[in-house]
Structures are given as structure tokens and as C-alpha cells.
Amino acid sequence: MxxxxxxxxxxxxxxxxxxxxxxxxxxxxxxxxxxxxxxxxxxxxxxxxxxxxxxxxxxxxxxxxxxxxPPLTHPDPAHCLVTGTGLTHLGSADTRASMHAKTQIDDSELTDSMRMFKLGVEGGKPEPGEVGAQPEWFYKGDGDCIVAPEDDIPVPSFAQDAGEEPELAGLYLIGEDGTPWRVGYALGNEFSDHVTERYNYLWLAHSKLRACSFGPELLIGELPEHLEGTSRIVREGTTLWEKPFLTGEANMAHSLANLEYHHFKYANFRRPGDVHVHFFGTATLSFADGIQTQGGDRFEIVLDTFGRPLRNPLNTDNAPDTVTLHSL
Known part of the structure; x- marks a missing residue:
């Protein structure tokens, strides 16, 4: 449904x-x-x-x-929290083999990112009742950062990059007793600044404070373990870049239950009445193939299980961000 x-x-x-x-x-x-x-x-x-x-x-x-x-919104955007987890996907078969090979070296030689990925591979899918490895976690914003399907994704003037991230998103509502309830899943474009993140991984938090989109459809019920979609960028009516992507638990280092546990274990994320949009990560990016997006490009993310594609044009025509601070 x-x-x-x-x-x-x-x-x-x-x-x-x-x-x-x-x-x-x-x-x-x-x-x-x-x-x-x-x-x-x-x-x-x-x-x-x-x-x-x-x-x-x-x-x-x-x-x-x-x-x-968007298929789920809160009447007050301040009560919608948008977050996500990274380094969760195994990628294609060749990428997977490469990643596994890199994790076989001594821990002292691993980068922090590879160490995090290795933790997920080794402990991201715990047995029922057990707690698995913590994933990378990030905050994107409240409901005001969400762009409706078909609407423009804005790019702030200080951004170094404007790249898509085709992902699944879990959509949740917190019950009156503080219990998180999963409403369903949606196709998402988590959208990030990959140049900023690449310069220094400690700037990941900055790179994620961007707009995002998900939908247009909300899938109710169980999620298939293996999902195959297509991510593309269309420029002036012509496909500039296109690539398949894999998602679902069969293609992930972490189980969805583990990712959900490590988000909702924090009491401040269980405030009654709040909505949560949580992105589950990806292994496919146009940025990795050297693509530089520009205003007017259209992101298209297609996955048949979720019905119609998620499409958003890119809007770079934003006034420079100016901040004037006043002292009381």
C-alpha cells in the first residue's frame, strides 16, 4: 500500500x-x-x-x-526532526570486495571512516534482543529543510557542492507515551555538500545542513530486503549522468532495526507528537564520478517499489546569506 x-x-x-x-x-x-x-x-x-x-x-x-x-509532514515544522546515518551500505559487488579488503589491515592503519565501516560490517546486524555497532549519525535540520517532490532544491551561497544522495528514508511518529512508531518508508534525496565533507571529515556536520526531499510516495508495510533503483541527473532535457543503486538490508552493513535503535535510544528523540525523517545512507553518488551540478539540473531517483520517481530541480539563484548579529 x-x-x-x-x-x-x-x-x-x-x-x-x-x-x-x-x-x-x-x-x-x-x-x-x-x-x-x-x-x-x-x-x-x-x-x-x-x-x-x-x-x-x-x-x-x-x-x-x-x-x-512530502508524504508525511508535521503541522509545526519545528516538531519534525530530519537526521540520517552514513557508511551503512556495502555498494556494488566490486566496491564491496574493495571495502572488505581495506578492512583487513591493522586497525591502526585504518582511517576513521574505514574503521566506522568495519564496525558496521562486523557488528551492524545483531541478533534479536542484542545491541549492534553504533553507526555514523548526522543532523540535517527540522521540517523547514524539507522540499516537496517536484519543487526546487535550494543551494546556499556558501555551498561548495550540490550533490544528490539517493536513499531510503524511514518516517516516524512518536506516540503520546513516547513510543516511536514507524509510519512507513519513502524514497529520498538526502542532498549534501560533498566538497565540504571531503576537505575534512570533521566538516560532515556542515555538509549535511542542507535541504532534502523525499517521496512522493509513502510505502506502508514491510520493506523488501533487496532493492534496485536508478539515480540520474538531467540537464537541459538530456541525461547528464545515470547510475543504478542498491539498497535494502541485503545491501547494507547495518540492519534497519539497529539504525533505528541507535537513533531512538536518546530520550530527546522520543518527544510525544514529533515526526522524524531518518535517511539510511547510500553508496552511489554522481560526485564520485566527477560530476559537478549546476542550476537548472534535475535530480531523478527511481525505484519501482516506491511508485512514481522523486524529482527535484536544482536552484542556485539564491541571494547571498547575510547574518547580522545584535547585542541585547
Whole structure:
């Protein structure tokens, strides 16, 4: 089952994806639908069925009219936390063999990044009831950093790079008793400044404070262990770069449960009513192939399990960021 969220009669509303052409509107948005499921103690899929209306909309028209929204939003963006984990994916077969070879040397010779990757390979998939290795973790921002599908991804004037990161994102709502509930999964573009990160890995935190996008569809239920998608950049109507990417637990050093545990183990990430968007990482980047993006380029991330592709143009026409500090 897949949902989108869109503007209908000037209000956010969830809608069930019936096929590639039509969606059926629900009587509320995704946030309140998930809250309803938690309070009633019923599966989200059941709540979707009970919330269906008779209104059907043309999917392409929603796209053309820029009425798509991220598939899960919070009424107050300050109560949506966007985070992620890195060094989680094994990559393609050749990359995997190379990475494993590099981890066989003495720990004292490993870079910090390779040491982190090795920890994941050796301990990122613990047995049920056990705690696995901690992953790399980063903060991206609150709900104001989220860009809707089809909308422009802005690039700050101080950025050194503007590169896509095709990933899965877990979407969560914290219940009134502080219990995290997974609403579902979405296709995401985590989007980062790779030049800044490459200069010094201690600048990773800076490189991640950028916009991001996810959707347009929310997948409810179990996630397949093996997923294959395609990431591409289109410039002036022509594909500039295209590459397949692998994701899902079969292609990861960490289990999703381990990544979720190490995020939600912190009490301040279990504040009742909050929404969390957590990116699970990737091993495929155009930056690694020497691609330099420019304004007007369009990112397209495709994975059939998630329905329609996630598409976002790149907007570099932003005024210089000026900060004036005043003393009280």
C-alpha cells in the first residue's frame, strides 16, 4: 500500500495510490491518520481503508500543478526532526570486495571512516534482543529543510557542492507515551555538500545542513530486503549522468532495526507528537564520478517499489546569506 500527500481544497490531505494515474483522497492528512492509528491501536493500513472518500484525483495533474507535498509532514515544522546515518551500505559487488579488503589491515592503519565501516560490517546486524555497532549519525535540520517532490532544491551561497544522495528514508511518529512508531518508508534525496565533507571529515556536520526531499510516495508495510533503483541527473532535457543503486538490508552493513535503535535510544528523540525523517545512507553518488551540478539540473531517483520517481530541480539563484548579529 502506498500513500501520497497533496493539497486538496487548499488543505493537506493524504491519498491512496490506486494506480500510476489515479489517487483516492482520504479524509485527513498523513500525520493525523497515523495519530488516529496509534490512538486506536489499529494497523495504519486499516485506518487508510476506513478514511477513504469517494474523491479520486488525476496523479499527473497534481504533479503538473505542483500540489504534491512530502508524504508525511508535521503541522509545526519545528516538531519534525530530519537526521540520517552514513557508511551503512556495502555498494556494488566490486566496491564491496574493495571495502572488505581495506578492512583487513591493522586497525591502526585504518582511517576513521574505514574503521566506522568495519564496525558496521562486523557488528551492524545483531541478533534479536542484542545491541549492534553504533553507526555514523548526522543532523540535517527540522521540517523547514524539507522540499516537496517536484519543487526546487535550494543551494546556499556558501555551498561548495550540490550533490544528490539517493536513499531510503524511514518516517516516524512518536506516540503520546513516547513510543516511536514507524509510519512507513519513502524514497529520498538526502542532498549534501560533498566538497565540504571531503576537505575534512570533521566538516560532515556542515555538509549535511542542507535541504532534502523525499517521496512522493509513502510505502506502508514491510520493506523488501533487496532493492534496485536508478539515480540520474538531467540537464537541459538530456541525461547528464545515470547510475543504478542498491539498497535494502541485503545491501547494507547495518540492519534497519539497529539504525533505528541507535537513533531512538536518546530520550530527546522520543518527544510525544514529533515526526522524524531518518535517511539510511547510500553508496552511489554522481560526485564520485566527477560530476559537478549546476542550476537548472534535475535530480531523478527511481525505484519501482516506491511508485512514481522523486524529482527535484536544482536552484542556485539564491541571494547571498547575510547574518547580522545584535547585542541585547
Amino acid at each position: 502506498r500513500l501520497i500527500q497533496c493539497l486538496y481544497q487548499n488543505q493537506p490531505r493524504a491519498a491512496l495510490v490506486e494506480d500510476n494515474d489515479r489517487v483516492r483522497v482520504l479524509d485527513t492528512d498523513t500525520y493525523h491518520l497515523a495519530s488516529r492509528a496509534i490512538s486506536h491501536g489499529r494497523p495504519l493500513a486499516e485506518m487508510v481503508e476506513s478514511a477513504l472518500t469517494d474523491t479520486r484525483l488525476d496523479y499527473q495533474t497534481l504533479i503538473d500543478e505542483k500540489r504534491l507535498l
